[in-house]
Structure formats: C-alpha cells, structure tokens
Amino acid sequence: MTRTCAIDDCTNPVRPGRRICHKHRHRLARHGDPDFTEWTVADEYDVEIVVEQARPVEGLTRLERVMVGRGLSRRGLPAAEVARIVGVDPRTVYRWRREDRRAVA
Ligand SMILES: [Zn+2]
Structure with a gap:
C-alpha cells in the first residue's frame, strides 16, 4: 500500500x-x-525530477525555474518546450541560454 x-x-x-x-x-x-519558498532557494531533488520527467509543473521557485530550464536545455529540448514546462515565455529561455553562454565564455 x-x-x-x-x-x-x-x-x-x-x-x-x-x-x-x-x-x-x-x-x-x-x-x-x-x-x-524563496526565489534564491532551489530544491535540487525537485529540479532533478522535473528535468527527468520533462512535464509542466507549478510551484517552482524562480531559481528552480532557471535550473530546470538549464537542465532541459542541456538535454536538447527546444526553447518553446522548455518554456512550456517551466511556465515562462520562450524569450526568457533564450535569455537564460545567452546568459549561460556568456558565463562560460
Ligand atoms: Zn510532500
């Protein structure tokens, strides 16, 4: 049970x-x-699950959205799909990707 x-x-x-x-x-x-919940707080367990399942979820903190967006992007999901799952505008996903590229450069 x-x-x-x-x-x-x-x-x-x-x-x-x-x-x-x-x-x-x-x-x-x-x-x-x-x-x-607070935007600076991320539950790595939640993030992992969401990235794993790639299904839309509610109640993510701001930081969790960014982390999930990053995780899904790394898995090669299109920006529109990432946006749908984390509940943001696709432009936000493009911005995250730009910021990540800049951070690496
Ligand atoms: Zn619970």
Whole structure:
C-alpha cells in the first residue's frame, strides 16, 4: 500500500514509516517550514525530477525555474518546450541560454 505525504495538497508517496515525502522532509530540515519558498532557494531533488520527467509543473521557485530550464536545455529540448514546462515565455529561455553562454565564455 502506498501512502501519500501528510502535507496538505501534496500527493507524493512516502516511504514506509515516514509521514511526509522526501521533498517536504528536505524543506523542513533545511528551513523549518515545509512550505518555504524563496526565489534564491532551489530544491535540487525537485529540479532533478522535473528535468527527468520533462512535464509542466507549478510551484517552482524562480531559481528552480532557471535550473530546470538549464537542465532541459542541456538535454536538447527546444526553447518553446522548455518554456512550456517551466511556465515562462520562450524569450526568457533564450535569455537564460545567452546568459549561460556568456558565463562560460
Ligand atoms: Zn510532500
């Protein structure tokens, strides 16, 4: 039987004997608040999952959007598709890519 996270609105499965999911445990441990979000904060676990699944998600922080956008771009997804998944304008994705190229140069 799969139980789900005790945090409201969270449908992530929990491991046996756990009350809340990995993501919320992580947030709680780091910030003392399972709903903590701030644009400078990124949950690497969330970012990984989103990049992996390449499916649109809500509730990402600003930094998470940038990190997901970067991850998806590295996987070769078209800018329009990256934009759809992270919920930004394609122009934003092009800007991120420009900034990344500049950072590397
Ligand atoms: Zn949860």
